[in-house]
Amino acid sequence: MPGALERARTLADHAHPSRHGAARLRRRGAGAGGVRPRAQPRAPRGRARGADDGVHEGFRAPARAGAEAPEAMNRWSQYYLFTTREVPSDAEVVSHQLMVRAGMIKKLAAGIYSYLPAGWRSLSKLMAIVRREMDAAGAVELSMPAIQPAELWVESGRWQRYGKELLRIRDRHEREFCFGPTHEEVVTDFVRRDVRSYRQLPFNLYQIQTKFRDEIRPRFGLMRGREFLMKDAYSFSATEESLDQVYSAMRDAYRRIFAACGLDYTMVEADTGTIGGSSSHEFMVTAATGESAVAHCSTCGYGANVEKAERGAWEVPSEQARQAAEKVETPGRKTIEEVAQFLGIPASRLVKALIYNTEHGLVAVLVRGDREVNEVKLLNQLPGTHHLELASAERVVAELGLTLGYVGPRGLRARNVRLLGDLSVRDARNFACGADEEGFHLVGVNWSAENSPSEFADLVLVGDGDPCPRCGAALAISRGIEVGHIFKLGAKYSEAMKCEFTDEAGVNRPMIMGCYGLGIGRTVAAAIEQGHDADGIVWPLPLAPWSVLVLALTPNDPAAMAAAEALAAELESRGVDVLLDDRDERPGVKFKDADLVGVPVRAVVGGKSFAAGQAELSLRRDRQKQLVPLAEAAAKVLELIERLRA
RNA sequence: CGGGGCGUAGCUCAGCUUGGUAGAGCGCACGGUUCGGGUCCGUGAGGCCGGAGGUUCAAAUCCUCUCGCCCCGACCA
Numbered sequence: 178m179p180g181a182l183e184r185a186r187t188l189a190d191h192a193h194p195s196r197h198g199a200a201r202l203r204r205r206g207a208g209a210g211g212v213r214p215r216a217q218p219r220a221p222r223g224r225a226r227g228a229d230d231g232v233h234e235g236f237r238a239p240a241r242a243g244a245e246a247p248e249a250m251n252r253w254s255q256y257y258l259f260t261t262r263e264v265p266s267d268a269e270v271v272s273h274q275l276m277v278r279a280g281m282i283k284k285l286a287a288g289i290y291s292y293l294p295a296g297w298r299s300l301s302k303l304m305a306i307v308r309r310e311m312d313a314a315g316a317v318e319l320s321m322p323a324i325q326p327a328e329l330w331v332e333s334g335r336w337q338r339y340g341k342e343l344l345r346i347r348d349r350h351e352r353e354f355c356f357g358p359t360h361e362e363v364v365t366d367f368v369r370r371d372v373r374s375y376r377q378l379p380f381n382l383y384q385i386q387t388k389f390r391d392e393i394r395p396r397f398g399l400m401r402g403r404e405f406l407m408k409d410a411y412s413f414s415a416t417e418e419s420l421d422q423v424y425s426a427m428r429d430a431y432r433r434i435f436a437a438c439g440l441d442y443t444m445v446e447a448d449t450g451t452i453g454g455s456s457s458h459e460f461m462v463t464a465a466t467g468e469s470a471v472a473h474c475s476t477c478g479y480g481a482n483v484e485k486a487e488r489g490a491w492e493v494p495s496e497q498a499r500q501a502a503e504k505v506e507t508p509g510r511k512t513i514e515e516v517a518q519f520l521g522i523p524a525s526r527l528v529k530a531l532i533y534n535t536e537h538g539l540v541a542v543l544v545r546g547d548r549e550v551n552e553v554k555l556l557n558q559l560p561g562t563h564h565l566e567l568a569s570a571e572r573v574v575a576e577l578g579l580t581l582g583y584v585g586p587r588g589l590r591a592r593n594v595r596l597l598g599d600l601s602v603r604d605a606r607n608f609a610c611g612a613d614e615e616g617f618h619l620v621g622v623n624w625s626a627e628n629s630p631s632e633f634a635d636l637v638l639v640g641d642g643d644p645c646p647r648c649g650a651a652l653a654i655s656r657g658i659e660v661g662h663i664f665k666l667g668a669k670y671s672e673a674m675k676c677e678f679t680d681e682a683g684v685n686r687p688m689i690m691g692c693y694g695l696g697i698g699r700t701v702a703a704a705i706e707q708g709h710d711a712d713g714i715v716w717p718l719p720l721a722p723w724s725v726l727v728l729a730l731t732p733n734d735p736a737a738m739a740a741a742e743a744l745a746a747e748l749e750s751r752g753v754d755v756l757l758d759d760r761d762e763r764p765g766v767k768f769k770d771a772d773l774v775g776v777p778v779r780a781v782v783g784g785k786s787f788a789a790g791q792a793e794l795s796l797r798r799d800r801q802k803q804l805v806p807l808a809e810a811a812a813k814v815l816e817l818i819e820r821l822r823a
Numbered sequence: 824c825g826g827g828g829c830g831u832a833g834c835u836c837a838g839c840u841u842g843g844u845a846g847a848g849c850g851c852a853c854g855g856u857u858c859g860g861g862u863c864c865g866u867g868a869g870g871c872c873g874g875a876g877g878u879u880c881a882a883a884u885c886c887u888c889u890c891g892c893c894c895c896g897a898c899c900a
Binding site: 263335338341342390392664765770 | 824829834835836849850857858859860861862891892893894895896897898899900
C-alpha cells in the first residue's frame, strides 16, 4: 500500500470478522450441546462457550438484537484474558506496554505479534467501522493473496527498487515470490485482464489483510511491526476527474472513520515519494510518541508532513553594506556549532555546504547553518536521481581534495560540482562559510559569479516558527502517528503494467489509479497513546474490547453473583457487549484489572452496595461513582453508554 | 549495514570482574489468614544458565563461533 503507514500484526486469515452473521450461525450450530475442545492451556477450567470474537459496536443494531439470540456472555473466569503487572523490557511506548499488560497482544518474534482475544476484539471493532465507511463510500471488499510472484514486481519495476523491506521467498521449485507489503501489482494484474471499457469504470476495491514489511528496526509494538494489519484500497478510473471524486470520497470516509473512533487527528499534505502521483494526504493521530513530524499552521489550517511542508518567504535581511570577505583561522572547528561559537555569530549566519553522493555523481547543497536538508525535497529537485546519501569524508577528499567542515561554495564551483542553494540563503549577506582550506573559514561573504549556486530551491526541512507557505504565520511542528495515507497514483502502475481501457472515442488509455491505506493495528495503538492514564487504558467506546464490565465483587455470594449475572445478561440482551468479571479474586485485583483493561463502563455488583440493593456504576474516563438501585442498573448503564457516544 | 547491550525459573532481574555445580521478587500450586483498590504468613513445584565448540581437575562465570533479542544511527511507498 501506499505509505509507510500502518503496521500491526495478525494471523494470516482472520480478515473477515464482518461476516459475523455466518460466523455466528456456525458457532451456534457447533455449540449446541457439543463438548468444546479446550484450547486453553489452563488446566481444569472449562473453555468458555462460544466466546464471541466477532465484531461489536457499542451496541448492536436493535433490529439485530431482536432478530438473533444474544451471544454467550464473556465470563472472565473462562475467558482467555491474563493481565500482568510487569512489562517486558522491550516495551518503550505506553500503547505497547499497556497492550501487553492488558493481555491484548503477545510477541512471537521481532515485530510479529499474536492478537489475543481482547486485542482482537478491539481490532475487530475498528475493522467493522472501516468496512462500514468503505462500503458507504462505494468501495467493494475483496481479498488478495499475501504471497505474490516476483514477475509482477519485476514488471512494475519494484522488484529492484523496493529494497530489503520486501520479504523475498522461494518455493520448492526455486521460483521467486514475496510476501506482499502492498498490492498494487496484484490488483493491477487482474484488473487489466478483466476490464476493457470505460463503461466498467470507475471502481474501488479494498481489503483488510495481513501484510509484511521487513522493517529495518521494528519497534513500539503494533505501531511499527513487520507483520501488520492494513486496510488497503485501490481505485481505477477513466479520467482524472473521476479519480478526484473517488479520492475525495476516500478522504471523507477516512475522516468519518477516525472521528468515529474518537481520535484527535489531522489530515496533512504528504509527499508522494517514490510511489509517485500527483497528490497525497496523510492522516496523523496527534501523539508525542509519533514517528512522523508534522508542520501545522493554526492561523490558516495548512498542515503537511515535514518532508513535504513548504515554507513561506523568508524575511529579507535588513540592508547592510556588503563587507569584503575575510579569511579567518578556525583550527579544529568543523561543525556548525563549533564554528559559530568560535566566531561568535549565530548558526543562522553560516552557510553550510553538504555534499551528497548520487548515482550521477556528487551534488552539493547550501543551506543556512541552523537548518537541515530535506532529502525528499532535494531528490524531487534532481529528476532521474533515486539514490542519495551524504558523501563520505574520504570520497570528498579523493574526488575534490576538500576537507569536510571547511567546504565552501567557491571551492565547489571551482570543481564543477553541481551546486544547489536553499531559498534560505539566497538573500543572505555577509555570511560565513568554509574557506575550502582545512582550518579556515570565510566571514563577510556575499554571492558573486565565483561562488553563487546555479539554482535555488526550497530544500530544507521546515522548522518550528518558519513562515506558513499559505498565510505567512508561524508554523508549529508537532508529532503524530501516521494512521492513514491516501495517494493519487495516476497512471504510474497502469502504464508500467499495461492496464488499459478503451475510451468513448475508441482510444486505448491507461487507467487512472488511486490507493488508500489505513493501518488497523496502528490506529488501535494510537487510540491507546491518546487514551490512557497511570492505571491503564481509557478506551474510546467504539474501540473498547467490551463496552461494559460487570464486576462481580463477591462471586462467592450466590445472591450477589446471580444479580451480577442477571445484569450482564440483560445488557447482552439489549445488544451491549459485556465482560463479566466472575473471577474469585480479591476486590483490589479486580479493580486494578478493570482499570488496566479500560472498559468504558464499569458496573460493580456485590459487597456493601449489593446489600443495600444497589449497583455501583462508573465511567473509566472519570471514575465518578454513582449508586443506583439494582433494578435500574441496566437502564442506567444504557444511559451511560448513550452519553459516551454523544 | 555501522555502534552499543542483553540472552539465567512463566515474567522482571541478581550472580559472571576474582571458575567450585544457581538465587530474589512477582506469578503458579497447597494450607492458613484476609475480604470494596494488586492482603499477610507458611509450604512447595519450577531452570541441561540461548546453542555448539574450546581452556580447565572443575565453566552460568574465561575464550571462539553461532542463533535470537534489545537500544542508538542510517533507512522508511
